[in-house]
Amino acid sequence: MKPAQVIIAGGGIGGLSLALSLHQAGIRGCVYEAVRDPLPLGVGINLQPSAVRELTELGLGDSLAHIGIGTRRLNLCNKIGQLIHSEPRGLAAGYRWPQISIHRGELQSVLLRAARERIGDGNIRTGAKLRSFEQRGESVRARFSDGESGSERVEEADILVGADGIHSAVRRQVYPDEGEPRFAHQILWRAAVEAEPFLDGQTIVIAGHFDQRIIVYPIRKVAGGKLLTNWICQMTVPGQAQLPENWNRRVEKEKVLSAFERWRFPWLDFPTLIERSPSIFEFPLVDRDPVPAWSFGRVTLLGDAAHPMQPVGGQAGSQAILDARTLARALIETVDPVAALKRYDAERRPTMNDLILRNRNLGPEAAMQLVEERAPNGFARIEDVISRHELDAIVKSFSAAAGLDVESVNHRPSYLVASARIIPTSPF
Template sequence: MKKLEVIVAGGGIGGLSLALSLHQAGIAVRVYEAVRDPAPLGVGINLQPTAVRELTELGLADALAKTGIATRRLNLCNKFGQLIHDERRGLAAGYHWPQYSIHRGELQALLLRAVRDRIGDKNVQVGLKLAGFEQINARVRVRFTDRQSGSGPIDEADVLVGADGIHSAVRHQLYPVEGAPRFAQQTLWRAAVEAEPFLDGETIVIAGHFHQRIIVYPISRRPSGKILVNWICQKTVMDRAPPREDWNRRVTKQEVLATFGAWKFPWLDLPALIEQSCDIYEFPLVDRDPVEAWSFGRVTLLGDAAHPMQPIGGQAGSQAILDARALTRALSETRDPVAALARYDAERRPPMNGIILRNRNLGPEAAMQLAEERAPNGFAQISDVIPPHELDEIVTSFATAAGLDVDTVNTRPSYVPRDPSFPGSA
């Protein structure tokens, strides 16, 4: 029987994970990435244990361990750095797989290397942007544009997956009047900088409240003993219209220090981190409203193209990887690709739509907002401000709703049955 062929538009975290998964399942795949030289762009990203499990089943456990930091704790603090909630993460929380905080660009490079090794350079085309597609005679014909020459090839396959991010061209063709992403009236300033380890060197800190907060965590170890620290400063802005999201828009240190220059805790000198950062990026907090379908015949969406979400709980990258695995399972178990894409849509879209909406309501960081409202000048004991049962309810309800609780992650069956001959699948 002829092998199923899939075209993936977009070589980001989701598209590359899908290519590896499809290859593992014996499905032919070709990846088209708009950027000619995918340089290690971005700063920190988190991979939850559920996604690390999938990458481990794809033989990437060692590469991840060498590249990222296995996160052990999440600390929620008020704007003075006082501890509100200390939570174990990854292996320390009882998951069978670590949570990794990792440089997004290094993760993309690691995945790209594995994809090139496994499916061959000729099946990974860079510098080609999807321009449009048509479904004809049980095939999908896809047009690409070379960003330099303006012309480009046409390719054909049984299935097209739009893994082309928040400005997805595939989604735009399916939803032509959708318009720009929805702006949450918050701006994020982000950078990665080398520094001395803080706390235990393996902790994510979120401090502040809804209108002004920081997220700081290590993303890799340096031979000098220093760490690469990812920091994000987030604040509410009055502008209704966002600037266009561009992961590479830069701002000055002075602009960030004007708002966060006093955020110095006994264990973390944020102003010094800001001072030492070379490139600081600005990004508006955006998402999109849920849609009522991802799959249209032989075309579907994945990752940010399908469910662009606010980065609450560090989930966007992890959920893109789970999409890749669920789609691979559907395509390998369902003979008819149209039925497989419908099955994937039915399985993944409802929970992801739920997360998009829930992420508009803060998640576990709701505890920080509560502490700010009840004790704006700080507290002697957090239990005086938020009783333990109330705190517990806030922080656990999010993980359970997102399918991230320890039991679910540890005991669910594998998405793609393991092939013992596959690298690293033991």
């Protein structure tokens, strides 16, 4: 029997994807979001083909194609901009769905708009912060408070899903001793700026090494042939104390420029991107240790609440969407809701726990660190520094572990759409 009612705590990428997936599965879900007026916050985020497939099967492919950029290549470079490795991505790599680089806030707006239209405004309750929950027999009671008025309400449902991000209140209740996220002693400076296209205008570049690197990719077309370009600087900061994880904390341009003033490449003038950026945000590199369970009776975790990971390989948003689809399928295919949550946990948690640990070891960017150690002043021929075999081993092992290999994405059955036709979104 399908559950009659699901409470989703958190209206971010994962929570909204779940609301839409439950609707598609014929299950009633209601989203409770702590923020009263969700704004399109954040900068760039990457949607892997596996996640684009899911959003396409939710009927959102065209909207995403309209506001994102179809990524065609990933280039790994050293700190002076020499090419170490280049590989096709998305459609160019043989996936039936594109990889899309997109503004995180605009993605959230697309999901929110679709959710409001499909499940109704009344089932998206903002200004409702989950405080605690209690399981009683065959139901869950969740207590919410309104940050502004302080008023409280209690809601009851068959299932509660904690999609409430890295500081999840649901996770805190099931793991009360866990404490704060784990700081990796690196910081991220992030911004989005209108700029001339670099390379083919559809490439993600990662340049540098473990202690200092940049990640640059376009996320939207803008007027005059320019592209809204997302950039991230990632730096080791050995003695620095943990910074609070606030997506909106700004940092002074001069601080970023002084660390990256020499990063001018023939194909990208990075200091100019920094100089022209309207605002730069600072965020600590954090994650949490894997946990031994996500599902506890009628309560489970999803997205960053379940597997907060370092942003290596552009995985967090995509994996939250895959969690949502897997959970919705488990709920329609398993009679008992408690068994359905266990099945979801068993299907998703081992891979995500593995990914958390792999991301701490750099993922595909491990190749850049090897090159830095072997040729810190650059190279004449990359083959003299790292063999093709070594490069392939690093890059492919990550893709397979994350469930990103072309075969699995293209040929696995649809999670929810029985007669899903495989149609790539158009303009890529």
